[in-house]
Amino acid sequence: MLTYEYKLDGNKAQYTAIDEAIRIVQFIRNKCLRLWMDKHASKNDLQCYCAVLAKEFPFAFSLNSQARQVAADRAWAAVSRFYDNCRNQKPGKKGYPRFQHDNRSVEYKTTGWKLDSDGKHITFTDGCNIGRLRLIGSRDLATRPIPDIKRVRLIRRADGYYCQFAVVAERHIEHLPSGKQIGIDVGLKAFSTDSEGVTVENPRHYRKAEKRLKRLQRRLSKKQKKSQNRKKARKAVAKAHLKVQRQREDFARKQANALVSSHDLIAFEDLQIRNMVRNRHLAKSIHDAGWGLFLAWVKYYAAAHGIPVIALPPHSTSQNCSACGTLVKKSLSVRTHICTGCGIVLDRDHNAAMNILQKALSPVGHTETDAPLSA
Numbered sequence: 001m002l003t004y005e006y007k008l009d010g011n012k013a014q015y016t017a018i019d020e021a022i023r024i025v026q027f028i029r030n031k032c033l034r035l036w037m038d039k040h041a042s043k044n045d046l047q048c049y050c051a052v053l054a055k056e057f058p059f060a061f062s063l064n065s066q067a068r069q070v071a072a073d074r075a076w077a078a079v080s081r082f083y084d085n086c087r088n089q090k091p092g093k094k095g096y097p098r099f100q101h102d103n104r105s106v107e108y109k110t111t112g113w114k115l116d117s118d119g120k121h122i123t124f125t126d127g128c129n130i131g132r133l134r135l136i137g138s139r140d141l142a143t144r145p146i147p148d149i150k151r152v153r154l155i156r157r158a159d160g161y162y163c164q165f166a167v168v169a170e171r172h173i174e175h176l177p178s179g180k181q182i183g184i185d186v187g188l189k190a191f192s193t194d195s196e197g198v199t200v201e202n203p204r205h206y207r208k209a210e211k212r213l214k215r216l217q218r219r220l221s222k223k224q225k226k227s228q229n230r231k232k233a234r235k236a237v238a239k240a241h242l243k244v245q246r247q248r249e250d251f252a253r254k255q256a257n258a259l260v261s262s263h264d265l266i267a268f269e270d271l272q273i274r275n276m277v278r279n280r281h282l283a284k285s286i287h288d289a290g291w292g293l294f295l296a297w298v299k300y301y302a303a304a305h306g307i308p309v310i311a312l313p314p315h316s317t318s319q320n321c322s323a324c325g326t327l328v329k330k331s332l333s334v335r336t337h338i339c340t341g342c343g344i345v346l347d348r349d350h351n352a353a354m355n356i357l358q359k360a361l362s363p364v365g366h367t368e369t370d371a372p373l374s375a
Helices: 012-039 043-056 065-087 205-222 228-261 283-289 291-305 348-361
Strands: 002-009 105-108 113-115 121-124 131-136 149-157 160-167 181-186 190-194 199-201 265-269 309-312 336-338 345-347
Touching: 012 043, 012 065, 012 105, 012 131, 012 149, 043 065, 065 105, 181 291, 181 348, 190 348, 205 228, 205 283, 228 291, 265 291, 265 348, 291 309, 309 348, 336 348, 345 348
Parallel strands: 181 265, 265 309
Antiparallel strands: 002 131, 002 160, 105 149, 113 121, 121 131, 149 160, 181 190, 190 199, 336 345
């Protein structure tokens, strides 16, 4: 399944209609969640409840029936995740479903919309009166048969409205073997260091934008509540955060794609990022680095290329010597590995990356493998 995204070009009335559709989705989801809380309803009960809500509330009837069912599915997804966490005895909070107050999307299945033959306009035919909108993007939808489009999603963001198409497609990438196997160690000083000693500079997108974000936030805090100036200031803050988010994702995707396309095996530490950010001195920098996003894209591209990705426990990768295995205790502030056994001197992260690769190539110690080693 591939997702094609386009920016929408419409008028103010159409954007208002999209907002109304988004509010209806939130209303139905919260109503379904209330039904589950009161009567422990099943997934089928929530689906049937959509028809009841449509009869009871005229504004809910204006939304396409399949879009109403998607709203019920969102409620059940939260319930199902809660059940799974309880069943698996997840430590800490189990994620009890909560009511939504910031929904930003509405999703249609195969009805309620019609794509023009030129692939550059889409018309929504339900009772929300969204009408015909122009799609701004580079991908050509005209070559796609309509049955291949399984979902159409309207999303509201700080810089406008977007339309996503979920298209059924199989992505085949011919991986050119390089004969290279690599271990990577992510960090804060350098974003990543591999077992060959190559480092990638940490871009620190949020840190660089922090001064501007603080200035915009101060302006927002000074505006009178519920005023038009406050809405404008709030939008400016949201746009600034959206830019940082896109910069971080673009960097993660490019680095992951370059890494996967040039290697035949990738090993990394299975970091518990959720626990690491409890350190109040490092939490902001860890979030800014976006390790989780980067590793998620590494797994995605590796699956497309058909190469193995191995996650390893992070214990002692920085403390053990990669040359002789001697345990060399060092604090986080010590950035150079000096072995007391063999005398080798390496950068701390380079030593850790070499240990990660050695563990990956050994037959024991793996916590996760996303592709067979024979791939």
